[in-house]
Amino acid sequence: MKEINMNLFKKLPIEIIRENILPYTYNIQHPRLCLDIKSFHLTYNYLSRIFYIKYDFNHLDILSRYIARFINDDIPTIYGYTDKCLPIYRRLYILKNKDNKFIRNYVWYISNHLLKKNTIRNYISILNPLERYLLITNSF
Numbered sequence: 001m002k003e004i005n006m007n008l009f010k011k012l013p014i015e016i017i018r019e020n021i022l023p024y025t026y027n028i029q030h031p032r033l034c035l036d037i038k039s040f041h042l043t044y045n046y047l048s049r050i051f052y053i054k055y056d057f058n059h060l061d062i063l064s065r066y067i068a069r070f071i072n073d074d075i076p077t078i079y080g081y082t083d084k085c086l087p088i089y090r091r092l093y094i095l096k097n098k099d100n101k102f103i104r105n106y107v108w109y110i111s112n113h114l115l116k117k118n119t120i121r122n123y124i125s126i127l128n129p130l131e132r133y134l135l136i137t138n139s140f
Contacts, residue, residue, distance in 0.1 A: 060117060061116055
């Protein structure tokens with residue numbers, strides 16, 4: 001992964017790197033953003049390990065379904081998506097101004113066509129730190 005990033009930087013003109021990228025690398029980020037990023041990584045790593053230990057085979061699929069159920073007001077998504085989950089999914093930029101039918105179709109698509117690891121990351125990323133805490137505490 002680092003090799004890919006370095007190759008991308010080698011292709012960019014030095015002016016773009018100096019003027020547009022480097023100034024942002026040295027800025028201190030807002031504490032809420034840092035907390036959100038930390039919460040995301042802790043939640044993802046913790047749940048991945050717990051579900052791997054408990055379920056071993058197919059643990060990512062089970063974890064993906066568990067998080068989707070949590071977002072869907074503890075109702076399995078096989079019974080459809082509740083109205084409570086729609087504002088949570090609207091936190092994704094691509095879904096911000098979309099209608100409910102589009103959101104339901106999009107969520108169904110990402111849950112069935114993306115790699116499970118990416119689906120799990122998408123689900124966890126749209127939760128705020130408090131919701132992630134509740135997700136972990138309700139997991140077992």
